[in-house]
Amino acid sequence: MRTPLDQLSVLLLLSAMALYAIAFVAFALDLARRSSEATQLADARAGVRRTTTAASVGGGGTAVLEAAPPAPPLIVSAKRTAARVGVGITIAGFVLHLGADVLRGVAAARVPWANMYEFSMTGTLIMVGLFLLALTRVDLRFLGSIMTGLVLVLLGIATIGFKVPVSPLPPALQSYWLVIHVFVAILGTGFFTLSGAVSAVQLVQSRRERALAAGRPATRLRLLATFPDTNRLENIAYRIAVVGFILWTFTLIAGAIWANHAWGRYWGWDTKEVWTFIIWVIYAGYLHARATRGWRGDGSGWLNLIGYAAVLFNFGVVNVFFHGLHAYSGLSS
Amino acid sequence: MSRPSDFADDGFGDLRGDGPQNPRLGALEWLRWAWRQLTSMRTALLLLLALAVAAVPGSLIPQNSADPNGVINWKASNPGLVGVANALQLFDVYTSAWFSAIYLLLFISLVGCVVPRIAYHLKALRAAPPRTPSRLGRLPAYRSESSPGDPARALDAGERLLRRRRYRVARYGDSLSAERGYLRETGNLLFHAGLVGVLVSVFVGSGFTYTGQRVTVEGETFVNNQSNYDSLSTGRFFTDSTLQPYSLRLDSLTVKYEQQNPAALGEPLDYTARVTTRTPGHEPVHRIIKVNDPLEIGGSAVYLLGNGYAPHITVRNANGSIAFSGSVPFRPQDSNMTSLGVVKAEHTTSQARQIGLVGFLYPTVGKLSTGADTSIFPSLGDPLVSFNVWAGDLGLNGGATQNVYVLDTSRMKQVAARTLANKPIQLTRAQPTATLPDGLGTVHLDGIARYAALDIHHDPSQGWVAGFVVLTVAGLLTSLLVPRRRMWLKVTDDLDGGLRLEYAALARGDDPGLERAVGEFAHEHRRELEAPTPSAERVPAGV
Numbered sequence: 032m033r034t035p036l037d038q039l040s041v042l043l044l045l046s047a048m049a050l051y052a053i054a055f056v057a058f059a060l061d062l063a064r065r066s067s068e069a070t071q072l073a074d075a076r077a078g079v080r081r082t083t084t085a086a087s088v089g090g091g092g093t094a095v096l097e098a099a100p101p102a103p104p105l106i107v108s109a110k111r112t113a114a115r116v117g118v119g120i121t122i123a124g125f126v127l128h129l130g131a132d133v134l135r136g137v138a139a140a141r142v143p144w145a146n147m148y149e150f151s152m153t154g155t156l157i158m159v160g161l162f163l164l165a166l167t168r169v170d171l172r173f174l175g176s177i178m179t180g181l182v183l184v185l186l187g188i189a190t191i192g193f194k195v196p197v198s199p200l201p202p203a204l205q206s207y208w209l210v211i212h213v214f215v216a217i218l219g220t221g222f223f224t225l226s227g228a229v230s231a232v233q234l235v236q237s238r239r240e241r242a243l244a245a246g247r248p249a250t251r252l253r254l255l256a257t258f259p260d261t262n263r264l265e266n267i268a269y270r271i272a273v274v275g276f277i278l279w280t281f282t283l284i285a286g287a288i289w290a291n292h293a294w295g296r297y298w299g300w301d302t303k304e305v306w307t308f309i310i311w312v313i314y315a316g317y318l319h320a321r322a323t324r325g326w327r328g329d330g331s332g333w334l335n336l337i338g339y340a341a342v343l344f345n346f347g348v349v350n351v352f353f354h355g356l357h358a359y360s361g362l363s364s
Numbered sequence: 365m366s367r368p369s370d371f372a373d374d375g376f377g378d379l380r381g382d383g384p385q386n387p388r389l390g391a392l393e394w395l396r397w398a399w400r401q402l403t404s405m406r407t408a409l410l411l412l413l414a415l416a417v418a419a420v421p422g423s424l425i426p427q428n429s430a431d432p433n434g435v436i437n438w439k440a441s442n443p444g445l446v447g448v449a450n451a452l453q454l455f456d457v458y459t460s461a462w463f464s465a466i467y468l469l470l471f472i473s474l475v476g477c478v479v480p481r482i483a484y485h486l487k488a489l490r491a492a493p494p495r496t497p498s499r500l501g502r503l504p505a506y507r508s509e510s511s512p513g514d515p516a517r518a519l520d521a522g523e524r525l526l527r528r529r530r531y532r533v534a535r536y537g538d539s540l541s542a543e544r545g546y547l548r549e550t551g552n553l554l555f556h557a558g559l560v561g562v563l564v565s566v567f568v569g570s571g572f573t574y575t576g577q578r579v580t581v582e583g584e585t586f587v588n589n590q591s592n593y594d595s596l597s598t599g600r601f602f603t604d605s606t607l608q609p610y611s612l613r614l615d616s617l618t619v620k621y622e623q624q625n626p627a628a629l630g631e632p633l634d635y636t637a638r639v640t641t642r643t644p645g646h647e648p649v650h651r652i653i654k655v656n657d658p659l660e661i662g663g664s665a666v667y668l669l670g671n672g673y674a675p676h677i678t679v680r681n682a683n684g685s686i687a688f689s690g691s692v693p694f695r696p697q698d699s700n701m702t703s704l705g706v707v708k709a710e711h712t713t714s715q716a717r718q719i720g721l722v723g724f725l726y727p728t729v730g731k732l733s734t735g736a737d738t739s740i741f742p743s744l745g746d747p748l749v750s751f752n753v754w755a756g757d758l759g760l761n762g763g764a765t766q767n768v769y770v771l772d773t774s775r776m777k778q779v780a781a782r783t784l785a786n787k788p789i790q791l792t793r794a795q796p797t798a799t800l801p802d803g804l805g806t807v808h809l810d811g812i813a814r815y816a817a818l819d820i821h822h823d824p825s826q827g828w829v830a831g832f833v834v835l836t837v838a839g840l841l842t843s844l845l846v847p848r849r850r851m852w853l854k855v856t857d858d859l860d861g862g863l864r865l866e867y868a869a870l871a872r873g874d875d876p877g878l879e880r881a882v883g884e885f886a887h888e889h890r891r892e893l894e895a896p897t898p899s900a901e902r903v904p905a906g907v
Contacts, residue, residue, distance in 0.1 A: 196627035295667040295819045309416045316412040319408065
């Protein structure tokens with residue numbers, strides 16, 4: 032039913048998407064800025080080297096030193112105006128997004144995560160919220176364009192592909208476990224998203240570090256020089272994924288308890304159960320990988336991304352195309 | 365199965381230490397080598413990933429356990445692949461030999477890894493923290509400060525502070541060595557032991573379970589014994605006495621459908637089954653079963669998992685005698701409850717002229733643009749039952765059990781259908797009686813009741829599984845969130861007569877707060893030293 036509330040919700044969501052798009056551009060400008068900073072940094076280093084070479088060639092002539100331009104400061108002041116603007120606009124987008132989500136819930140008179148459209152809307156809201164929350168503890172603004180870009184794509188797919196009008200809850204979903212089980216799954220997905228984004232950057236950074244270690248100049252993607260090193264990125268990704276893993280464990284358990292209430296068994300290898308299990312096992316592997324020689328670094332980074340790919344597959348493909356008891360996409364087949 | 369961080373593991377056990385010329389390995393050594401391989405972290409990780417991959421096919425191909433109809437359809441549409449799929453146990457992936465092999469190896473690896481660690485941890489729990497390293501400056505978190513004061517007092521203050529922070533402290537000469545967070549490893553071991561517990565209780569518990577299905581029409585009574593189930597699957601240790609005596613009468617099944625919201629018109633909103641239960645020695649009790657709200661009775665739980673319509677049909681022979689009379693559950697085919705059903709009238713005047721009726725129930729009938737009947741709403745607004753009629757031998761005398769939803773037409777002849785001169789017979793509320801062609805007799809629609817598809821489950825292992833899951837989660841939380849770290853304080857004489865205080869820490873496992881912990885310890889320690897105390901020999905520095 033097209034209620035006015037639902038229409039307002041859609042309007043707010045589209046406005047939030049517009050803001051995320053602007054934030055994406057701002058974060059991209061920041062990345063471009065980082066790129067030129069890194070180039071300046073490299074030039075500055077090279078310049079110093081040139082100057083000293085010239086000086087030694089000139090036999091200590093002061094004229095050469097005077098002729099050299101004043102070396103730019105090696106540490107470029109990191110004001111990051113574009114990134115600040117990006118964060119500001121993302122916050123504004125988050126507020127509208129939150130409004131859209133709440134209104135959808137009010138329009139349906141229940142939690143706004145009972146079908147794929149609502150799950151996407153709440154899921155991306157949590158992703159943005161966790162990203163903003165993480166920014167208060169560690170500077171992850173270099174992830175800004177990845178996060179806003181991903182959220183935009185997911186919301187785009189949701190509004191085009193998954194949009195369904197408000198409809199009542201089928202009896203199978205009329206349970207307080209809908210509130211617990213699905214919300215914990217959404218939260219876990221949010222943490223996995225953030226962790227996966229960090230791991231993606233880690234893998235690119237690792238390429239650059241390998242090139243540098245091999246003595247090759249890392250000319251491509253110079254902006255990476257302004258990012259944390261792989262070790263730090265790996266630690267950040269791990270710590271976020273740990274929280275995701277704990278939440279995913281609760282998702283599994285809450286799901287099992289609910290299944291026992293609704294279907295008379297706590298585990299039945301339903302397709303959705305299978306994929307929740309697969310994701311759990313991959314992330315368990317990821318946590319172990321960091322303690323296994325030969326798997327630290329790139330190995331664990333790839334595992335994290337494989338785990339996240341399974342999360343996306345579980346949501347986007349299993350829900351829509353696989354036959355199972357969790358047929359709650361709200362889409363008619 | 366992470367090792368303690370000071371536990372070397374390179375996947376090759378101790379074979380590397382054997383020197384350049386590897387000695388010939390006897391059978392025992394090979395066994396030991398294989399065991400070390402299996403219990404190594406790297407193997408465990410590969411087995412975990414293999415488990416994830418092995419679980420995938422079961423979600424792509426329908427499974428006998430979760431979707432038996434899907435299996436039948438899959439076999440029908442992929443006849444060429446059935447042999448391969450059967451050989452690879454692809455319809456029973458999660459009980460297949462290869463899937464079981466992976467998880468059993470994983471659990472053996474886990475046990476082999478965890479048991480030595482339990483012994484190791486028990487020893488560590490009783491041991492004093494290790495000696496202070498000679499060069500603290502090399503540790504990941506380090507801070508050095510100078511302070512006036514007395515070395516013994518500085519060490520005392522440090523020990524007091526560390527103990528207050530729940531460190532275990534040992535004093536080695538001019539230094540303190542402290543460790544905390546043993547709970548991290550305890551939790552890790554508990555997590556893995558809990559997983560073994562879950563697996564064992566699921567495995568043992570499956571022997572005592574039973575799962576049965578029963579389609580119950582309104583007014584019918586289900587009695588809890590084997591012959592009353594439509595289907596019953598039981599564990600290894602199941603006996604007849606596992607079924608506790610009780611009976612359950614389905615008084616009514618009420619279904620509410622959405623009638624206003626045009627986007628969800630006809631979607632079910634609520635199913636309520638009212639039942640009367642009787643147990644020996646007790647008065648009958650009226651109870652309610654809903655989806656998500658099963659009925660607990662006789663050590664089992666009764667679930668409402670499906671519903672449908674069961675028209676009550678009476679078939680009379682030409683001479684007026686009854687060939688069949690009863691409720692026939694029809695299977696819903698779509699969301700508007702268009703339902704398919706079969707009537708087998710065997711008590712005819714001659715066996716060669718038995719009657720089979722195959723047809724649809726349309727709860728609220730409407731017309732498609734093609735002229736075909738369809739149902740436009742799932743409740744009984746304007747029901748129509750339409751039957752194709754078959755005459756001949758139903759094949760019931762062979763003794764083999766027949767599917768009640770399928771008519772074996774191999775020895776029957778169709779006598780009424782859309783394509784024949786005799787059109788299908790149609791029964792409505794206004795016209796509940798129809799005459800069968802070829803003088804076979806008449807059919808009467810007596811009424812339409814609802815039926816509930818009830819699932820009855822008994823699983824005594826649930827409590828055990830839940831208990832082990834709680835242990836597992838407790839272990840997981842402590843193993844991931846409790847930081848384990850070593851902290852050192854070394855007090856030496858400074859060159860200019862003061863004290864040199866060195867603080868250092870080492871994380872065992874991931875520890876984001878290590879630097880902060882050293883900083884806080886150093887800060888509080890300095891404050892303690894500078895604070896005026898009655899026993900202070902020197903006048904403390906000004907406020």
